[in-house]
Amino acid sequence: MASRIKSNTKFSNVDILDFMKKVVEKHTRYYQSDFEIDKETLRRAAVKQEHQEKTFIWLCRTHGTWCLLERNVFLKDTSEYITFNYYAEQSTESVLAFVIEITSDTQDSITGNMYTLDYAAHCNHVRSVSLYPESVSMQYEHGYRTQSADDRISGYPDMEYGKLQSVQYQPHSQEELTMLLWKEQQERRNFKEENQNKFIANL
Numbered sequence: 001m002a003s004r005i006k007s008n009t010k011f012s013n014v015d016i017l018d019f020m021k022k023v024v025e026k027h028t029r030y031y032q033s034d035f036e037i038d039k040e041t042l043r044r045a046a047v048k049q050e051h052q053e054k055t056f057i058w059l060c061r062t063h064g065t066w067c068l069l070e071r072n073v074f075l076k077d078t079s080e081y082i083t084f085n086y087y088a089e090q091s092t093e094s095v096l097a098f099v100i101e102i103t104s105d106t107q108d109s110i111t112g113n114m115y116t117l118d119y120a121a122h123c124n125h126v127r128s129v130s131l132y133p134e135s136v137s138m139q140y141e142h143g144y145r146t147q148s149a150d151d152r153i154s155g156y157p158d159m160e161y162g163k164l165q166s167v168q169y170q171p172h173s174q175e176e177l178t179m180l181l182w183k184e185q186q187e188r189r190n191f192k193e194e195n196q197n198k199f200i201a202n203l
Contacts, residue, residue, distance in 0.1 A: 007118035009194035016110045023060050026203040031064035038067040046105035054102040062093045075133045075169045088123040095119045115188045133169035
């Protein structure tokens with residue numbers, strides 16, 4: 001069940017981790033330790049170059065949090081797509097949904113933009129426009145492998161390339177995915193700017 005927060009608002013050039021911490025403290029009653037995983041995910045992403053690798057959908061629930069790479073949320077049957085949609089279909093807990101765009105980082109903070117979403121409505125939107133993945137690129141310690149998206153992914157170390165470090169699903173048309181994500185980004189640009197302190201106080 002989506003919480004009654006004001007959706008389609010934005011918070012520009014904020015300290016992302018500080019903002020998220022305040023939301024967790026107000027909204028998440030159990031498994032607040034999930035936020036530690038989110039922080040590490042965002043810290044790793046902050047040093048990457050590609051915008052797609054620095055944009056996430058964050059779910060803050062009463063029973064924990066999820067930080068999901070947006071590009072994968074829009075690829076059907078990925079773990080991110082399944083996780084994002086799960087709580088709209090199978091759970092009655094309150095879910096706050098945000099988009100996180102990392103724009104810069106320093107030694108002390110990660111800066112960027114955050115956008116509020118109507119979780120239930122965005123689930124319907126994601127299901128209607130998502131693309132099917134065609135292949136999976138797997139980065140190991142010492143090389144890459146590519147396989148069909150239908151094949152099972154093993155988390156075990158590869159005999160030739162070592163430990164698995166990351167997995168990236170690819171659609172049939174990367175250009176189509178890029179355009180889809182660009183449209184999402186442009187739509188968010190029209191969200192109304194909100195005062196973050198007022199927003200946190202009203203949670």
